[in-house]
Amino acid sequence: MVDLAESKAQSNGSIPLTQLTRGQSGRVQIDGSPTDEVKMLRAMGLRPNASVTMCRLGEPCIISLSGACGGGCRIGLAKEIAGRVMINIESHSETQPDGQANG
Amino acid sequence: MAKPTGELSMSSVDSLPETSNRIVAVLGNPNVGKTTLFNRIAGIRAKTSNFPGTTQDARHAQCCGAMMIDLPGVYSLDLEVSESAVCRQVLDGDLAPAGVEAQVPNAILVVIDATNLMRNMTIVAEAIARRLPMVVAVNMIDLAKRQGIHIDLERFGECIGCTVVGCSGKTGEGVDELMEAVESAKIPDRSAPTKLEAIEAWGDDIYSLVAAARQTPANDRLTDRLDRTFTHPLLGVLTFSVVMTGLFWVIFKLAAIPMDLIDAWFGTLGGWVAGLLPEGPISGLLVDGIIAGIGGTVIFLPQIVLLFFLLALLEGTGYLARASFVIDRVLRPFGMSGHAFVPLLSSHACAIPGIMAARSVPDPKDRLATILVAPFMSCSARIPVYVLLTVILFPDSPGMQAVAFTSCYVIGVLAGLFSSLIVRRTILRGPSRPMAMELPSYRFPDLKAAVMLTYDRAMMFLRKAGTLIVTISIVLWWLGAYPNSGAPFDPPVDATPQQIELMTAKAQAKNSFLGRIGDTIQPVFEPLGYDRQLTIGVLASFAAREVFVSTMAVQVVGSDDAEDDSVLASIANATRDDGTPVFTRATSWSLLVYYILAMLCLPTLVVTAKEAGGWRWAWLQLGWMTLLAYSGALIAYQAVSLLS
Numbered sequence: 001m002v003d004l005a006e007s008k009a010q011s012n013g014s015i016p017l018t019q020l021t022r023g024q025s026g027r028v029q030i031d032g033s034p035t036d037e038v039k040m041l042r043a044m045g046l047r048p049n050a051s052v053t054m055c056r057l058g059e060p061c062i063i064s065l066s067g068a069c070g071g072g073c074r075i076g077l078a079k080e081i082a083g084r085v086m087i088n089i090e091s092h093s094e095t096q097p098d099g100q101a102n103g
Numbered sequence: 104m105a106k107p108t109g110e111l112s113m114s115s116v117d118s119l120p121e122t123s124n125r126i127v128a129v130l131g132n133p134n135v136g137k138t139t140l141f142n143r144i145a146g147i148r149a150k151t152s153n154f155p156g157t158t159q160d161a162r163h164a165q166c167c168g169a170m171m172i173d174l175p176g177v178y179s180l181d182l183e184v185s186e187s188a189v190c191r192q193v194l195d196g197d198l199a200p201a202g203v204e205a206q207v208p209n210a211i212l213v214v215i216d217a218t219n220l221m222r223n224m225t226i227v228a229e230a231i232a233r234r235l236p237m238v239v240a241v242n243m244i245d246l247a248k249r250q251g252i253h254i255d256l257e258r259f260g261e262c263i264g265c266t267v268v269g270c271s272g273k274t275g276e277g278v279d280e281l282m283e284a285v286e287s288a289k290i291p292d293r294s295a296p297t298k299l300e301a302i303e304a305w306g307d308d309i310y311s312l313v314a315a316a317r318q319t320p321a322n323d324r325l326t327d328r329l330d331r332t333f334t335h336p337l338l339g340v341l342t343f344s345v346v347m348t349g350l351f352w353v354i355f356k357l358a359a360i361p362m363d364l365i366d367a368w369f370g371t372l373g374g375w376v377a378g379l380l381p382e383g384p385i386s387g388l389l390v391d392g393i394i395a396g397i398g399g400t401v402i403f404l405p406q407i408v409l410l411f412f413l414l415a416l417l418e419g420t421g422y423l424a425r426a427s428f429v430i431d432r433v434l435r436p437f438g439m440s441g442h443a444f445v446p447l448l449s450s451h452a453c454a455i456p457g458i459m460a461a462r463s464v465p466d467p468k469d470r471l472a473t474i475l476v477a478p479f480m481s482c483s484a485r486i487p488v489y490v491l492l493t494v495i496l497f498p499d500s501p502g503m504q505a506v507a508f509t510s511c512y513v514i515g516v517l518a519g520l521f522s523s524l525i526v527r528r529t530i531l532r533g534p535s536r537p538m539a540m541e542l543p544s545y546r547f548p549d550l551k552a553a554v555m556l557t558y559d560r561a562m563m564f565l566r567k568a569g570t571l572i573v574t575i576s577i578v579l580w581w582l583g584a585y586p587n588s589g590a591p592f593d594p595p596v597d598a599t600p601q602q603i604e605l606m607t608a609k610a611q612a613k614n615s616f617l618g619r620i621g622d623t624i625q626p627v628f629e630p631l632g633y634d635r636q637l638t639i640g641v642l643a644s645f646a647a648r649e650v651f652v653s654t655m656a657v658q659v660v661g662s663d664d665a666e667d668d669s670v671l672a673s674i675a676n677a678t679r680d681d682g683t684p685v686f687t688r689a690t691s692w693s694l695l696v697y698y699i700l701a702m703l704c705l706p707t708l709v710v711t712a713k714e715a716g717g718w719r720w721a722w723l724q725l726g727w728m729t730l731l732a733y734s735g736a737l738i739a740y741q742a743v744s745l746l747s
Contacts, residue, residue: 017288022510034299036182036183036273038251039176039179039181039299039317039378040179040184041183041539042299043178043179043181043182043225044178044539044541045219045221045222047303048300048303054333055327055330055331056330056334058336059432060431060432060538060540062330062334062428062542065222073222073541073543074330074432074542074543075539075540075544076324076334076424076538076539076542076543077537077538078537078539079536079537080537081537081538099578
């Protein structure tokens with residue numbers, strides 16, 4: 001699955017969620033027909049164009065989903081799922097340089 | 104609460120019909136404060152049952168002329184998970200909580216989170232598509248205000264075509280207005296899309312029209328820091344250990360006071376009834392069967408109450424989700440998920456509520472594995488046996504007693520993990536559902552919700568376990584009490600009346616049905632070093648493990664006052680029929696291993712059969728645990744015998 005995600009990354013400039021560094025943000029990109037897993041993730045808020053920030057790396061990882069007008073929620077995701085979610089990179093927080101060590 | 108006006112109730116033909124059996128389904132995402140709002144509305148009128156044929160709890164209450172049903176929290180109705188299936192069936196009129204007649208609900212109360220409006224729009228669209236009278240409750244409106252989120256409720260209502268009320272289940276703000284709106288709920292005069300992409304676009308449009316806030320919630324940085332600590336590979340485990348130690352300390356130390364009081368009260372009651380009635384079968388049935396049976400169950404209530412209250416508080420703070428997260432890493436290699444954490448933790452008080460808590464495990468295979476291994480966790484009922492045997496093994500070393508006592512818990516957990524690994528590699532083969540869990544915001548816990556949940560769980564425990572344990576205790580009492588005469592014997596000429604009474608009691612115990620069963624089955628336990636008396640103790644434990652100490656007391660001293668130190672000493676120094684000690688070092692180790700690993704609890708088996716969906720799972724649990732216990736005890740006995 002990760003290989004598939006990486007090949008997609010090369011073709012359209014997006015990367016799997018698992019490759020975000022801590023504090024890095026991006027927008028969710030979901031292609032293809034919704035499977036049960038995708039439907040669940042979308043219902044939880046991981047939907048196309050949702051803004052996502054990596055809060056904690058590792059297995060499982062923690063991401064933060066932000067609404068356009070504040071609010072949002074945090075989701076713990078297994079690597080297996082996170083590797084299948086593609087992200088268009090948006091920005092990188094400069095405030096958490098110790099992030100790499102925590103993963 | 105303000106009463107609805109006649110104008111409101113008669114305002115539309117689509118209004119909620121004024122019938123006596125109106126049903127209002129309360130629908131919403133998980134973590135939106137739906138249960139807190141439901142508790143605020145229903146108060147002590149709320150009842151907990153289950154949806155027949157499912158493992159989902161059903162809370163319902165008769166309020167304001169309608170039966171309100173709190174549906175399981177779901178992110179969407181269109182998901183292949185049991186919670187969504189239950190919600191769909193209830194909304195279709197095919198399912199209702201036990202005791203409530205199934206019918207299409209007369210209204211839907213959709214509860215959404217004011218601090219996370221965008222995501223909640225999916226469930227709103229799905230509710231609108233049902234074409235039933237509905238009202239939307241924008242809950243946690245107080246929190247949204249504090250976070251600087253503003254929602255134009257009137258405009259929101261116009262966009263979706265039904266009444267929208269801002270409220271807070273925690274403070275009660277807007278709840279009266281909400282109930283008025285529910286009583287006059289109307290079918291939305293607007294429609295919503297049904298395709299996923301269209302629902303998302305529709306939700307985004309409405310969201311941008313009705314909500315405004317500052318970009319970054321102020322508490323994000325704090326949440327980040329707390330999350331980093333609580334889920335850190337080292338700090339997270341350390342925090343978890345501290346929290347769990349505190350939890351167990353409270354459960355075992357604080358609960359000891361009410362447990363002693365309950366024990367003393369039932370002892371006094373038994374003594375009073377025994378003094379009131381002439382000695383005979385009725386007195387025996389009441390004192391040794393019913394009162395002892397009820398007392399044996401109720402004594403564990405303080406631990407259960409404390410456990411669930413503290414768990415509810417921890418859940419309310421948002422920490423429990425993080426703890427599940429930490430434990431997920433440990434459990435995953437053994438074929439379970441972090442969702443199994445609460446059931447396994449609860450099982451340390453009693454396996455029955457633990458197995459019932461496994462309903463929260465979303466993956467069916469994970470859930471079955473959790474149910475099957477839950478009884479390996481050392482429950483409170485094992486404590487008297489652990490105490491007895493560790494004292495016998497290390498009579499002069501409290502330090503070694505403590506080490507042995509703790510080791511019992513560790514061995515239980517390791518046996519559970521090992522069993523889960525085996526079961527997930529054989530009969531429950533296949534991948535687990537990968538973890539995708541919402542981590543709720545850190546909040547101050549809701550004390551009222553914690554109290555109500557604790558009350559629910561305590562009543563459920565008493566109803567399910569109490570009745571069964573009492574029945575089994577009565578049967579066991581009968582087997583042990585009849586025939587109520589022993590083989591005739593000639594007492595020594597210098598025997599005191601107490602010694603004669605003791606010998607008579609032993610002779611009766613040997614001649615009773617239970618004694619005869621013990622004689623028949625004893626050869627099976629011979630390789631483990633158990634004599635007839637120990638075999639009877641083990642057999643009696645099938646009713647409930649805690650029965651072991653009192654059964655041994657009855658056999659060796661003819662008194663069931665096992666709390667008395669001298670009685671415990673008498674058990675430790677008990678002799679077999681041939682005069683050799685019952686509790687040798689090898690036998691004690693063997694018995695300790697047996698009690699850690701064996702399934703010695705009939706009520707747990709019944710609950711396993713019910714929750715796992717068939718008796719085959721209960722038999723599997725019994726067979727596997729007995730096999731492990733027998734093998735472990737055999738190895739322990741033979742090894743210690745050789746070393747001695």
